[in-house]
Amino acid sequence: MRPVSYLFLSFVCWLGLAAAAWSEEAQTEPAPLKAERFDCENAFDLIAMMVVARCSLYQAPPGASDALHAAATRLRELGVASDDELRDSHMAFCPLAAGTGMVPAPGQLYLDDGLVSMSRDGLAEILAHELVHIRQFQRLGRREFKCEYVRDMLACGGCQDRGHALEAEAYQQQDEVRERLLQAR
Numbered sequence: 001m002r003p004v005s006y007l008f009l010s011f012v013c014w015l016g017l018a019a020a021a022w023s024e025e026a027q028t029e030p031a032p033l034k035a036e037r038f039d040c041e042n043a044f045d046l047i048a049m050m051v052v053a054r055c056s057l058y059q060a061p062p063g064a065s066d067a068l069h070a071a072a073t074r075l076r077e078l079g080v081a082s083d084d085e086l087r088d089s090h091m092a093f094c095p096l097a098a099g100t101g102m103v104p105a106p107g108q109l110y111l112d113d114g115l116v117s118m119s120r121d122g123l124a125e126i127l128a129h130e131l132v133h134i135r136q137f138q139r140l141g142r143r144e145f146k147c148e149y150v151r152d153m154l155a156c157g158g159c160q161d162r163g164h165a166l167e168a169e170a171y172q173q174q175d176e177v178r179e180r181l182l183q184a185r
């Protein structure tokens, strides 16, 4: 994900702060599930589920799937993505409200539909970035990835750039892949 609008970030930050407060309460006072049990995972899901709902209704333009396939093949040829992870990841274009890509759930990756006509290598480097988030989901586990993502975002004042620890890892991979693609030309 990349920088999003101020209003959107303010909303997410508010959710995160509320989540943090409620999470603290949750640690000391186990109680039945109620609206106020809303926590860090819910904060992530509130945004992610809106994306999934919108994307599930979206019909990609002709050529979108070929473009994705070509970018994925490029990453596989470069040795930065495995057959298994490419096969196991659901990848699609979708009009994202902000940013160039998003991984709303394990193995589920969306790229903004504005990128459909991008060059193969340009798309490949963004795909490489999002594949890092797929791996982070696997490494940390579903809940911990979501909570860490929200916590890191709060820690950097709502950022989704290199100041966000999980994003920094993805941007580093994106940079490395861009360099390798340039060298391979």
Ligand SMILES: [Zn+2]
Residues within 6 Å of the ligand: 001, 002, 129, 130, 133, 167, 170
């Ligand atoms: Zn990212």
